[in-house]
Amino acid sequence: MTITQLKYVLAVAEAKNFTKAAQKTFVTQPTLSMQIQKLEEELEIVIFDRSTKPIELTPIGQKIVTQAKSIVNESNRMQDVVDQEKGFIGGEFKIGIIPTVMPTLLPMFLKNFTNKYPKVQLKIEELTTDEIISKLKRGHLDAAIAATPLEQEKIKERVIYYEPFVAYIPEGHKLSEKEKINVDDLDLDDLLLLEDGHCFRDGIINLCKSNAAISEDHFQLQSGSFETLIKLSNEGLGMTLLPYLHTLDIPERQLSKLRYFEEPSPAREVSLIYSTNELKLQIINAMYDVIAGVVRGAIRFQDVKIVSPIK
Incomplete structure (x- = not known):
């Protein structure tokens, strides 16, 4: 039995197809099939039911895959132990970032991080929270930046910063004369929201529902970007809420509309999240330190109340 054979098993279990698994593991399909067959013969079991389409795990195959994940993770940890002992911070690092954080936070820390740790090859993906959770649990991401708390087993959350909500209120709006607003002032029927799938949208809905039970059927106007929401608000179609860091890029002529x-x-609470197996922890710690150092200078709010991003 080899680690490579176990990796092939995991690839087939996920792809449910030998050809796709071979492409993912960069070997020929006959090589992959032969190695899995050797493992099955050694264990005297059948891991995959090849008669089904897509290919399915046998009952004993499901148990083998669970154990294989643990073994492969532990084998990866061995290299981590060596890297940490040597003080080496480098290699490929896959990180996911939610869409409402990516455009504001990434430019703030990316150059600093790459200059400080040039041996780290970052692979960055913009992903929804659900996609991030799925990829973290399957080992397809090393870490992610997302709104928390997520209350997910086998995922650690390390808070980087707390980002206040800021209202963007057009001229002539009923709240435009107020210097500061209260949560009780919010009306979901009057709020322009991000489209479904964004945790920032879910946070706003949770914020408003804490005051009254409001049906989501009332929302009609939704968009995929804050820039569009601001433009729609300027047309008098309602107010919107923005994350604080996004307001730092608003043109000076529009600053008077912020409340x-x-x-x-x-x-919202924004955290660096990663698997409890803590693989590549030295890179995770390095990234946390760089991001936290940059953001502390941008966000000075202290007295905040965290809004849940969970639907």
Whole structure:
């Protein structure tokens, strides 16, 4: 039995197809099939039911895959132990970032991080929270940046910062004369929201529903970007809420339309999250330190109330 054979088993279990698994593991399909067959013969079991389409795991195959994941993870940890002992911070590092954080946070820390740790090959993906959770659990990401708490087993959350919500209120709006607003002022029927799938949208809905039970059927106007929401708001179609870091890029002529909340300000918690197996922890720690150092200078709010991103 070899680690390579176990990796082939995991690839087939995920792809449910020998050809796709071979492509993913960069070997020929006959080589992959032969190695899995050798493993089955050694264990005297059948891991995959090849008569089904897509290929399915046999009952004993499911147990083998669970154990294989543990063994492969532990084998990867061995290289981590060596890297940490040597003080080496490098190699490929796959990180996912949610869409409402990516455009504001990434430019703030990316250059600093790559300059400080040039041996790390970052692979960055913009992903929804659900995609991030799935990829972390399957080992397809080393870490991610997302709104928390997520209450997920086998995922650790390390808070980087708390980002307040800021209201963007057009001229002539019923709240435009207020210097500061309160959560009780919010009306979901009057709020322009991100489209479904964004945790920032879910956080706003949770914030408003804490005051009254409101049906989501009332929402009609939704968009995939904050820039579009701002433009629609300027047309008098309603107000919107923005994450604080996004307001730093708003043109000076529009700054008068921003309104902050009375303290404690509603805010989202943004964390660096990763698997409890703590693979590549030295890179995770390095990234945390760089991001935290940059963000502390941008966000000075202290008295905040965290809004859940969970539906």
